[in-house]
Amino acid sequence: MANSNEQTLVKDMLLPTTAKKASRDGFGKAILELGEKDPNVWVLTADVSESTRTHWFAEKFPERFVQCGVAEQNMAGVAAGIASCGKKAFLSAFGAFSPGRNFDQIRVSICYSNLDVKIHASHCGLSVGPDGASHQILEDIAMMRALPNMTVLVPSDVEQAKKATLAAAKLKTPVYIRTSRENSPVFTTLDTPFEIGKANVYRDGSDVAIFACGLQVYESLKAAEELKTNKGIHAAVIDMHSIKPIDTETIIHFAKKCGALVSVEDHQINGGLGSAIAEVLCEKYPAPLVRIGMRDSFGESGNASELYKKYGLDASGIVRGVEEAIRMKK
Amino acid sequence: MNSGKGSDTKTLKLKANSIRQDIVRMLVESKSGHPAGSLGMADVLSALYFGVMKHDPKNPQSPDRDRLVLSNAHICPVLYATLSEAGYFPKEKLLSLRKLGSSLQGHPHLGALPGIETSGGPLGQGISQALGMAIVSKRERRTWRVFALLGDGELNEGQVWEAMMLAGKFKLDNLIAIIDRNNIQIDGTTDDVLPLEPLADKCRSFGWHTIEIDGNDAKAVMDACESAKGAKGKPTMVIAKTIPGKGVSFMEKKFGWHGKTPNKEDGEKAISELLEERKKLEGM
Numbered sequence: 001m002a003n004s005n006e007q008t009l010v011k012d013m014l015l016p017t018t019a020k021k022a023s024r025d026g027f028g029k030a031i032l033e034l035g036e037k038d039p040n041v042w043v044l045t046a047d048v049s050e051s052t053r054t055h056w057f058a059e060k061f062p063e064r065f066v067q068c069g070v071a072e073q074n075m076a077g078v079a080a081g082i083a084s085c086g087k088k089a090f091l092s093a094f095g096a097f098s099p100g101r102n103f104d105q106i107r108v109s110i111c112y113s114n115l116d117v118k119i120h121a122s123h124c125g126l127s128v129g130p131d132g133a134s135h136q137i138l139e140d141i142a143m144m145r146a147l148p149n150m151t152v153l154v155p156s157d158v159e160q161a162k163k164a165t166l167a168a169a170k171l172k173t174p175v176y177i178r179t180s181r182e183n184s185p186v187f188t189t190l191d192t193p194f195e196i197g198k199a200n201v202y203r204d205g206s207d208v209a210i211f212a213c214g215l216q217v218y219e220s221l222k223a224a225e226e227l228k229t230n231k232g233i234h235a236a237v238i239d240m241h242s243i244k245p246i247d248t249e250t251i252i253h254f255a256k257k258c259g260a261l262v263s264v265e266d267h268q269i270n271g272g273l274g275s276a277i278a279e280v281l282c283e284k285y286p287a288p289l290v291r292i293g294m295r296d297s298f299g300e301s302g303n304a305s306e307l308y309k310k311y312g313l314d315a316s317g318i319v320r321g322v323e324e325a326i327r328m329k330k
Numbered sequence: 331m332n333s334g335k336g337s338d339t340k341t342l343k344l345k346a347n348s349i350r351q352d353i354v355r356m357l358v359e360s361k362s363g364h365p366a367g368s369l370g371m372a373d374v375l376s377a378l379y380f381g382v383m384k385h386d387p388k389n390p391q392s393p394d395r396d397r398l399v400l401s402n403a404h405i406c407p408v409l410y411a412t413l414s415e416a417g418y419f420p421k422e423k424l425l426s427l428r429k430l431g432s433s434l435q436g437h438p439h440l441g442a443l444p445g446i447e448t449s450g451g452p453l454g455q456g457i458s459q460a461l462g463m464a465i466v467s468k469r470e471r472r473t474w475r476v477f478a479l480l481g482d483g484e485l486n487e488g489q490v491w492e493a494m495m496l497a498g499k500f501k502l503d504n505l506i507a508i509i510d511r512n513n514i515q516i517d518g519t520t521d522d523v524l525p526l527e528p529l530a531d532k533c534r535s536f537g538w539h540t541i542e543i544d545g546n547d548a549k550a551v552m553d554a555c556e557s558a559k560g561a562k563g564k565p566t567m568v569i570a571k572t573i574p575g576k577g578v579s580f581m582e583k584k585f586g587w588h589g590k591t592p593n594k595e596d597g598e599k600a601i602s603e604l605l606e607e608r609k610k611l612e613g614m
Contacts, residue, residue: 063469064469066465068492068496069492069495069496069499071489071492071495071496073454073458073488073489073492074458074461074489074492074493074496075458076458077455077456077457077458077459077461077462077489077493078458078459078461078462078465078493078496079462080448080458080459080462081399081448081458081459081460081461081462081463081464081465081466082462082463082465082466083462084440084447084448084459084462084463085462085463085466085467087466089462104452104455105452105455105458105489108449108450108451108452108455109448109449109455109458109459112439112440112449113439113440113441113448113449114441115440
């Protein structure tokens with residue numbers, strides 16, 4: 001367990017020259033690939049086909065694409081109806097509106113019936129940037145994680161988003177896949193694993209363990225390098241792409257090994273990744289945990305990097321969180 | 331497989347009578363549930379399952395079966411009673427309605443019981459699922475039709491109108507929605523709570539072939555579903571005017587019976603009225 005996947009990452013990935021792509025592209029490519037292989041794959045969207053990267057599928061498979069208009073509640077129900085006829089339905093929209101607006105439909109029409117529906121939410125978290133707080137969904141992980149039968153995935157870059165989508169397609173049950181609008185460093189490779197329920201350790205360390213998801217994984221890798229160079233602190237970095245089911249074993253391993261943990265997410269600290277880790281720790285192996293995320297507040301307009309800096313979700317905010325966690329060590 | 335080619339009116343009336351008796355027995359036993367809407371829709375369900383739909387109680391998953399989605403899921407006693415009457419499961423099961431461990435949940439759960447096509451409860455959700463089924467049938471050139479039942483109070487939900495727009499767009503002429511137009515909802519009449527009229531005009535303006543019928547006339551229900559076949563390129567909306575509590579004199583048109591169940595004495599009185607009606611029907 002806890003084998004490091006560091007050697008599978010892009011070499012010199014922390015240099016500014018690392019290529020950037022949006023994780024939503026990975027979703028778009030994966031559904032295109034799935035559509036070619038499986039005639040039972042259907043895709044739905046709510047007037048955001050290009051933004052959610054479902055337009056590639058739509059052009060190729062118009063007979064299996066359903067443009068629902070700006071009507072996310074109906075879209076979730078239509079997806080359930082399609083799935084009930086033996087199909088695999090992917091619905092795709094901005095996270096602020098799906099699941100932001102159709103929670104009830106996802107809960108009853110999809111999850112209660114345990115149907116083969118995948119919910120892709122793009123444009124999640126502060127990374128939406130200038131659109132402001134109304135469009136920055138920061139509560140979706142909490143909502144989706146609470147639903148019985150639901151799997152929750154938060155890939156950390158474009159490659160992982162593609163793998164997450166392909167892995168989700170192998171299940172016949174509901175899956176929530178969270179991606180981002182913003183171009184972000186492509187730091188994983190074709191060799192980097194993606195297994196639902198199994199965290200990826202990208203950097204081993206003995207002083208503190210940083211558990212991150214989404215775009216904050218790369219920020220955590222930057223923070224770990226800075227901690228080592230400037231302060232001699234050895235931080236482990238773990239990509240928690242699978243929030244439900246959560247990798248309990250890896251969390252306990254690092255709680256024992258490091259005795260101090262940090263969680264980082266572009267989401268409220270209430271109910272998200274940090275809460276999920278805290279639940280594991282409290283029940284299995286109590287250890288200090290500093291949760292980094294939005295602290296019960298809304299976001300605001302600004303570009304993603306400015307917002308990450310202001311709200312402490314960038315590498316320097318993570319460094320501060322690590323120092324606090326180390327101070328809490330017994 | 332029931333052919334969907336119709337039954338005579340007397341048979342449908344007898345089936346509806348039997349369904350109503352079962353509804354009363356179930357609700358007396360469960361002590362919770364919705365009698366008025368369930369009794370009011372017995373003729374519609376009788377017409378659909380014994381006169382209109384292609385379905386096979388011995389093979390509930392038959393791929394090309396017609397599908398029925400109960401969007402106003404709280405009237406599920408009428409659906410459970412009808413499915414049992416059709417032979418999907420034994421009648422003894424009906425008395426377990428709403429009890430711990432029962433497959434007859436307070437609102438239907440997909441997979442719990444043969445013949446149930448969706449999980450329901452929150453209003454507005456069934457019509458969207460019906461749409462999904464109709465889109466698959468149309469795009470894959472299959473033969474099945476989809477029937478969605480809606481309450482009139484349910485039309486307050488915006489999701490219903492989202493679905494109606496999309497059904498018009500995709501010209502889903504294999505989709506038939508039937509609105510239980512009984513004019514009541516929990517807090518009073520539909521006119522008082524949130525007016526719907528002119529309802530037929532609204533449906534037409536969304537691109538639906540719209541018919542208004544007496545929903546307690548099973549023959550009219552069959553005719554409406556038959557007329558849907560002629561409305562090429564349009565989904566059909568049947569506005570079925572029903573009498574809530576129909577068949578039990580002291581429940582008819584009484585708002586109080588929306589979510590109140592009959593006690594043992596009410597139940598006996600209701601059953602004796604229904605037996606009386608049955609005797610008359612059999613003598614016809």
